[in-house]
Amino acid sequence: DAGVTQSPTHLIKTRGQQVTLRCSPKSGHDTVSWYQQALGQGPQFIFQYYEEEERQRGNFPDRFSGHQFPNYSSELNVNALLLGDSALYLCASSLGSTSYEQYFGPGTRLTVT
Amino acid sequence: AQSVTQLDSQVPVFEEAPVELRCNYSSSVSVYLFWYVQYPNQGLQLLLKYLSGSTLVKGINGFEAEFNKSQTSFHLRKPSVHISDTAEYFCAVSENAGGTSYGKLTFGQGTILTVHP
Numbered sequence: 001d002a003g004v005t006q007s008p009t010h011l012i013k014t015r016g017q018q019v020t021l022r023c024s025p026k027s028g029h030d031t032v033s034w035y036q037q038a039l040g041q042g043p044q045f046i047f048q049y050y051e052e053e054e055r056q057r058g059n060f061p062d063r064f065s066g067h068q069f070p071n072y073s074s075e076l077n078v079n080a081l082l083l084g085d086s087a088l089y090l091c092a093s094s095l096g097s098t099s100y101e102q103y104f105g106p107g108t109r110l111t112v113t
Numbered sequence: 114a115q116s117v118t119q120l121d122s123q124v125p126v127f128e129e130a131p132v133e134l135r136c137n138y139s140s141s142v143s144v145y146l147f148w149y150v151q152y153p154n155q156g157l158q159l160l161l162k163y164l165s166g167s168t169l170v171k172g173i174n175g176f177e178a179e180f181n182k183s184q185t186s187f188h189l190r191k192p193s194v195h196i197s198d199t200a201e202y203f204c205a206v207s208e209n210a211g212g213t214s215y216g217k218l219t220f221g222q223g224t225i226l227t228v229h230p
Contacts, residue, residue, distance in 0.1 A: 042220030104156040
């Protein structure tokens, strides 16, 4: 049973650039949530996608956007990168947008220089 | 809105000793409560959860936690730790909307547990 997968594992970008991170949910799951975990901090909720729509959003600027595909996989896009965007980006999947049972992927480590 | 406070940023302990990691939360509505563990360079793994019913919940790897509604706490305990328990532990809450969840997790800052031989 494949768990949540994320790509790439690591990424280095320059300030002002744009980045796309990818997530494939656990088999059978249809909902994807994204979290940002800065160094030494707990994860912070960015947004959740269900039925290809953004259902909830945390306190993140519009530079952060996402997409969910018909196969339930998801992308997180960040435009105009800032140094402060350096973090571990975690994807979590669940069955249904109201499920409390979330499974996390290993994350993508983004470094902005 | 909810918030979570983990009262200890680091907890050092010797192998086979008991440990308690403390978590307090604040919420204007009923919540579900969770503890996750994060090993170095890995994602989060669910240790245990409180949804309803018995206030003492047991999880994987010998961990347990007790929900105390009056003190709004959800402390994690293990009677005897192993070297392999060295990791970062996160307490989290999600809003309980009449038996379902809105899915969004609010996390604490984390507690680094270091088990010494």
